[in-house]
Amino acid sequence: MKPRPLAFIAIVALVAAACGSSSGTQGPKAVKIGVDLPLSGGELPNGDPTIKGVELAIDQNPVAGYTVTINKQDDAVNGIHNPNQGATNIQTLIGDSSVFAVVGPFNSNVAQAEIPKSNSAGLIQCSPANTNPGLTKGTTGADLRKSNPTKIAYVRVATTDDIQGQAGADIAYTVAGAKSAYVVDDTETYGKGLADVFATEFAKLGGTVVGHDGVGANQQSDFTALLTAAKAKNPAFVYFGGVTATGGGLLRKQMVDVGMGSIPFGGGDGISDGSAATASSFLNVAGPQGDVNSYMTVAAIHDIPNAAKFASDYKAKYGTEPGAYSASGYACAQIYLQALAKVGSDREAVRNYVTTTANVFPTVLGNVSFDANGDTTQHIISYYKYDDATKDWKYFEQKDFTSGVTTTAAP
Numbered sequence: 001m002k003p004r005p006l007a008f009i010a011i012v013a014l015v016a017a018a019c020g021s022s023s024g025t026q027g028p029k030a031v032k033i034g035v036d037l038p039l040s041g042g043e044l045p046n047g048d049p050t051i052k053g054v055e056l057a058i059d060q061n062p063v064a065g066y067t068v069t070i071n072k073q074d075d076a077v078n079g080i081h082n083p084n085q086g087a088t089n090i091q092t093l094i095g096d097s098s099v100f101a102v103v104g105p106f107n108s109n110v111a112q113a114e115i116p117k118s119n120s121a122g123l124i125q126c127s128p129a130n131t132n133p134g135l136t137k138g139t140t141g142a143d144l145r146k147s148n149p150t151k152i153a154y155v156r157v158a159t160t161d162d163i164q165g166q167a168g169a170d171i172a173y174t175v176a177g178a179k180s181a182y183v184v185d186d187t188e189t190y191g192k193g194l195a196d197v198f199a200t201e202f203a204k205l206g207g208t209v210v211g212h213d214g215v216g217a218n219q220q221s222d223f224t225a226l227l228t229a230a231k232a233k234n235p236a237f238v239y240f241g242g243v244t245a246t247g248g249g250l251l252r253k254q255m256v257d258v259g260m261g262s263i264p265f266g267g268g269d270g271i272s273d274g275s276a277a278t279a280s281s282f283l284n285v286a287g288p289q290g291d292v293n294s295y296m297t298v299a300a301i302h303d304i305p306n307a308a309k310f311a312s313d314y315k316a317k318y319g320t321e322p323g324a325y326s327a328s329g330y331a332c333a334q335i336y337l338q339a340l341a342k343v344g345s346d347r348e349a350v351r352n353y354v355t356t357t358a359n360v361f362p363t364v365l366g367n368v369s370f371d372a373n374g375d376t377t378q379h380i381i382s383y384y385k386y387d388d389a390t391k392d393w394k395y396f397e398q399k400d401f402t403s404g405v406t407t408t409a410a411p
Helices: 006-022 041-060 083-095 108-121 138-144 159-173 189-205 223-232 248-257 283-290 307-318 327-342 347-355
Strands: 029-039 066-074 099-103 125-127 154-156 182-187 209-213 238-239 265-268 294-298 361-363 366-368 380-388 391-400 406-408
Touching: 029 041, 029 083, 029 327, 041 307, 041 327, 066 083, 066 327, 083 099, 083 108, 083 265, 099 327, 108 125, 108 138, 108 154, 108 189, 125 248, 125 327, 138 283, 159 189, 159 265, 159 294, 159 406, 182 189, 189 209, 189 238, 223 248, 238 248, 248 265, 248 283, 283 294, 307 327, 327 347, 327 361
Parallel strands: 029 066, 029 099, 099 125, 125 154, 182 209, 182 238, 238 265, 265 294
Antiparallel strands: 294 380, 361 366, 380 391, 391 406
């Protein structure tokens, strides 16, 4: 048989390719969900369980016509979340045209650096854990999105600290029975904001704040002098606004060293980072004596609609229990995948769909919707206390600060 000319073969290949395209036989479109979380050093106990929640959501919720993967960015520098790194990361994600939405960040001061950039670019972010009210509310929130003031490009499934601070005060005054408290914060966006609300709400309940100190990064390696002075004021409770990596665990450990170990201690979700066996977690750093009588809150619902299934699925995939914000990371990804199925991967279409206040998203957290500022309409805080039997945080109740309903854990 006479060989065909190369030109003829090329023409046949082009026709075949064209026919394949027009008949719809081309593969699914490859798109990405960007993720920016602290994923190294002392912050790993926060970021790792959260990104695993995102991964699990993508595995379990395929969208016809799309292959969804992750563009992963770590905003920790030397083991601590870093706003400058976050700003660099969000710019990287903006520059990746296949990224149609972003999960993260975890820390509020990182969000403060990222929101102006994502707002300007119109790339939607969903934070599983940011709680500082100023990221979305009032003049501060408006200033962060001044590039596109009417186009919200940041939402969150975590409740804000004007509510979480109330919960911390409720634990101190009602649960622990303390009528006086000493407050310490790490001077960061999240920590100071949370501590300020705690102090205000504790006073409203009838308690007395005997002192409130802010401790910057250069002082977070030794709290001994601060605690010695505080001990003389005889507080019945100590509250910390900040995260483990900015001194939370060390503060509690050094309370024991100066003879304050028997005083109940509380903090927000910044110290919710694993059991005592988890390296660099609050409970690990605080030590066995510091763990006792320690409380913390999580700015999210604990009694999710199908908690047993989520925990079972997570453990089957990763061999460990979910973290405090694994379900929240899953929920952010779920919302994006629903938007992808509904409106496609165009960034503006996704942003608009997610932020439309009338839209309600069925998620692992229950039905989620966002208000005009991008805040979740769920206002539930979960309460935890250290449990010596498991050497871990143990949930004991959750409170809905909209309805006022308190749900107590089953015995």
